[in-house]
Amino acid sequence: MSEVVRIFDPWKSKICTCKPKYSFNPYTGCSHNCIYCYATYIPRFRELRKKKKVLIRLEKDLKKIDLSLPISMSNSSDPYPPIEKKEKITKKCIELMKDYDAKLLIVTKSDIVIRDAKLLSEINCCVSITITSFNKAKILESNAPPPEKRVEALRKLKDWGVPVVLRLDPILPKINEKEIDHILNLCEFVDHVVTSTLKLRADSFKRVCDHFPELKNEYKKLYFKLGEKIGNSFYLPKNIRLEILRCVEEKCREVGLSCAFCREGIKFEAESCDGQHLLRKY
């Protein structure tokens, strides 16, 4: 049986600032349909599948990995897709990880995570919820739960004593930039913010242009002429990225939140990008 818990190594990125951690996806593929998704290189990605014998494989891996490192769940899928309500696969995985005292970093766009609030409050974990837009969420992430529900999920988890992170990620120029202040105002209560600018590959460029044809020429120029290629992705020109990221940082400072950047190669003051600093240190 192949392993399901692997060292997190996003495309061997030289600018990833994550401290060592593992990556685990209870499901394969994702049904949220985000137009900017970076994981669509995975075959049949939009077709959500249950992993075969996932609990048996997870337990086998838990017995051999270094449990002082956190496990991030999930990086190339969402651990709370709609079928999780019925299947409870993620919940069973968390219960198993609890038996092993594993540290957990959950990343989701779904309010289904609230169902597990009590369980999450009993383990060493931190939950990150992604919110990119209120006005354009139906275009950007057509099948994901509405952003209002995600704010509510962050709030409820916080009430349960679970450390929470807002992932304001990605920021797409001319699409959701103007919503930065609004999102941060609504999420002032979180423990940390991580943000990043949109990175493009050929397929995500096409999807963004299909939905925002008026931006096609501008994006082409910004990303492929003036921007830079880092690893497999095209980035905005550094001065524009700096401007956008500093704007988020400034607003976070104003409302008293720590702020970090994800795979930008730009320094930030927070202790970690992914919220690892919010895990208990024992």
Ligand code: SF4
């Ligand atoms: S939630 Fe994440 S993995 Fe799923 S489609 Fe959106 S960006 Fe991709």
